[in-house]
Amino acid sequence: MPRLTSAMTAMLGTQLPILATVTDPTTPNIGPKRSLRAYDESTLIYNENTGGQHLANIESGSRVAVAVIDRAALDGYRFLGHAEVLTEGPAWDNCLEFAEANGMKTPKRAVLIHLDEIFSLASGAKAGTVIDTDASTGEQE
Template sequence: MPVITTEMREMLGAQLPILATVTDPSTPNIGPKRSLRVLDDTHLIFNENTGGQHLANIEAGSRLAVAVIDREALDGYRFIGTAELFNEGPAWDNAVAFAKENGMGTPKHAVVISVEEIYSLRSGAKAGTRIDEK
C-alpha cells in the first residue's frame, strides 16, 4: 500500500481537494471536499455533510479518486481507493471534532478512504505516472 508523504499531507492541508465517484459505468460525479484531510499514512478522511450523490455512489460500492493540485507550483496528486462509512468509533470521533473545530454541523458520516494507488499530477514528462509504493 502506498504511503502518504509529508509533501502530500501539506498539499492536502493547503489546497482544496476534489473528490470523484461514479454513479454508473458512464456517469462521473466530482465535487470539492473542504473537509477532506489525511487520517494516517495510508488513509484519507472527510465529513459527509450533504448526503448527496457522492454518498449514494459510495454506498453502491464506487471506488473514489481524490485530486489535489497546487496550480502555482504546477504540482499535484491523485489518490485512488475505496471508502468505508462510519457513525461511531475513532473515525466518527475525528469527524465530529473536525466539524466542531471548523464551525460545521455534525456530519452524516465519517468517510475513510483506503488509499490503494497514488499518481503524480506534476506538470511535465512524469504527469500521470504512478508513485512507487514505499
Template sequence: MAVLTQDMQEFVDANLCWVATQSLDGVLGLGPKMSMYVLDETHLAYHERTAGQTYRNLEDGSPLVVACANLAEKTGYRFRGNVTLHTDDELYKEQVAVAEANGTKVPACIVVLEVTAIEDLTGGAKAGTTIAKD
C-alpha cells in the same frame, strides 16, 4: 497500502482536494471536499456533509478518486484506493466533535480512503505517472 510522504501529507493539508465517483448508471460525479484531511500515512478522510449524490455513489460501491492540485505550482497528486464509510463508530464521533468545535455542519459520514495508489499530477511529462502502488 501506498504510503503518503510527509510532503504529500502537507500538500493535502494546504490545497483543495476534489473527489470523483460514479453512479450505478455510469454517471460520473466530481466535487470539491474542503474537509479533506490526512488520517494517517496510508489514509485520507473527509466529512461528507451534504449526503448527496457522491455519498449515494459511495454507498452503492463506487470507487473513489481524490485529486489535489496547486495551480500556481503546477503540482499535484491523485489518490486511489478502498473506501470505508464511518457513520456510528469512534472515528465518526471524534469527527463530529471536530465539526462542532469548528462550527461546521455535522457530517452524515466520515469517508476514509485507504490509499493503494498515488499518481503524480505535476504538469509536463510526469503527469499521470504512478508514484506508489500497493
C-alpha cells in the same frame, strides 16, 4: 500499500481536494470536499455533510478518486481507493472534532478512503505516473 508523504499531507491541508465517484458505468460525479484530509499514513478522511450523490455512489460500491492540485507550483496528486462509511468509532470521533474545530455542522457520516494507488499530477514528464513510497519512511523513492 501506498503511503502519504509529508508533501502530500501538506498539500491536502492547504489546497481544495476534489472527490470523484461514479453513479453508474457512464456517469461520473465530481465535487470539492473541503474537509478531506489525511487520516493516517495510508488513509484519507472527510466529513460527509450533504449526504448526496457521492455518499449514494460510495454506498453502492463506487471506487473513489481524489485530486489535489497546487496550481501555482504546477504540482498535485491523484489518490485512488475504496471508501468506508462510518457513524461511530475513532474515525467518526475525528470527524466530530474536525467539524467543531472548523465551525461546521455535525456530519452525516465519516468517510475513510483506503488508498490503493497514488499518481503524480505534477506538470512535466512525471505527470500521470504512479508514485511509489517507501513503507518505512513514507517518502517518495
